Amino acid sequence: MVDIAQRREAIEPREILQEGDANLRITWADGRVCNYKAAALRRVCPCAQCVNEWTGQRTLKPEVVSDELEISDLNIVGRYALNFRWSDGHETGIYSFQYLRDICEQ
Ligand SMILES: [Zn+2]
Numbered sequence: 498m499v500d501i502a503q504r505r506e507a508i509e510p511r512e513i514l515q516e517g518d519a520n521l522r523i524t525w526a527d528g529r530v531c532n533y534k535a536a537a538l539r540r541v542c543p544c545a546q547c548v549n550e551w552t553g554q555r556t557l558k559p560e561v562v563s564d565e566l567e568i569s570d571l572n573i574v575g576r577y578a579l580n581f582r583w584s585d586g587h588e589t590g591i592y593s594f595q596y597l598r599d600i601c602e603q
Contacts (some may be wrong), residue, residue: 515571516564518535529601531601536564540590541600542557543592547590568581569583578592578596
């Protein structure tokens with residue numbers, strides 16, 4: 498059962514820090530630190546406008562997201578996810594902690 502406990506711990510953020518306008522740093526409960534760029538996060542937005550719900554195929558074209566994209570606002574959803582409002586006005590993506598951690602590991 499130790500495995501499961503460690504896994505659960507891994508997807509709990511200990512600290513969520515916005516650095517400047519376009520960078521986010523998450524320190525996880527297991528000590529891992531992940532750095533994210535706003536544009537990179539926006540390009541993997543998991544919402545229904547950016548991904549076809551039925552096929553799972555990404556409909557958002559990466560080139561439409563500016564490298565200069567900024568984080569306008571950031572909210573914690575329940576105890577499991579983050580919701581961003583980006584400087585391009587998009588705000589429907591719910592990024593679960595598990596998803597954010599997976600992005601970081603890739
Ligand atoms: Zn989206």
